[in-house]
Amino acid sequence: MSPFPYRLVATDLDGTLLRADESVSDRTREALAAATAAGAAHIVVTGRAVPWTRHILDDLGYEGIAVCGQGAQVYHAGEHRLLTSLTLDRQLAGLALSKIEAEVGPVALAASRDGLEGEVLMGPGYQVQEGPLPYVPYEDPAELWAAPLTKLYLQHPTLTDDELTRTARETVGGLVDVVMAGPGIVEILPLGLSKATGLSLAARRLGVKAAETIAFGDMPNDIPMFGWAAHGVAMGNAHEELRAVADEVTTSNEEDGIAVVLERLLAG
Numbered sequence: 001m002s003p004f005p006y007r008l009v010a011t012d013l014d015g016t017l018l019r020a021d022e023s024v025s026d027r028t029r030e031a032l033a034a035a036t037a038a039g040a041a042h043i044v045v046t047g048r049a050v051p052w053t054r055h056i057l058d059d060l061g062y063e064g065i066a067v068c069g070q071g072a073q074v075y076h077a078g079e080h081r082l083l084t085s086l087t088l089d090r091q092l093a094g095l096a097l098s099k100i101e102a103e104v105g106p107v108a109l110a111a112s113r114d115g116l117e118g119e120v121l122m123g124p125g126y127q128v129q130e131g132p133l134p135y136v137p138y139e140d141p142a143e144l145w146a147a148p149l150t151k152l153y154l155q156h157p158t159l160t161d162d163e164l165t166r167t168a169r170e171t172v173g174g175l176v177d178v179v180m181a182g183p184g185i186v187e188i189l190p191l192g193l194s195k196a197t198g199l200s201l202a203a204r205r206l207g208v209k210a211a212e213t214i215a216f217g218d219m220p221n222d223i224p225m226f227g228w229a230a231h232g233v234a235m236g237n238a239h240e241e242l243r244a245v246a247d248e249v250t251t252s253n254e255e256d257g258i259a260v261v262l263e264r265l266l267a268g
Contacts, residue, residue, distance in 0.1 A: 004265060015219065034263075046066070047069070067195065070195060100172060107164075112153070123138055161180050214232075233247065234250070
């Protein structure tokens, strides 16, 4: 067998490592375990904030560093503490939101508060995806801005996710960053923040370079991570924008796409 060619395996969660029921298959677990036994570190890089990620990491027995909140949070799972945390400037976010709504009309809002126990606030009309993730509904808009935030979530009644992302980015691209992280998930982030930002910080702590990293993802918010890593692998279910910049496309998250690639690399 040839040596495993990467020292770091970076995986997104939703649509990538996780199947639709939020589980990780035995095959994928075994492939990741084999890669780590061969000397690579596995790092989760997700758009989810820490409170929406912790239970998955615990289930995986994951005790290393994870990148959460689209790169805003570097989290030590074994020690249950934040190593770094970047918040969204609420004044800039409010200005960006007003400019977006002037362009496309009213949007439904949600927001992720900063911190290990940061709540996700859901405003009127925001369509919550089914699942176990906790959230707190709000009615008074002042509640949205009452504490530090890592991100805002936007939904529009008629525009598609791609249309909303494109229009918002064109409207406020100099104030904040706008990314699409999944179905119904369009986010406003601090300008310059991306998964690549958080991954580079985490990799530095691990003593690993971009040239030693393979990354797996499925959505446009994974594009910066692919740009940073030596090799980017899009899942078979990936958005067309990510597939266009990927070094290869594997099978879907339901078909053990991560394991397919890792097994091939482990076999040399």
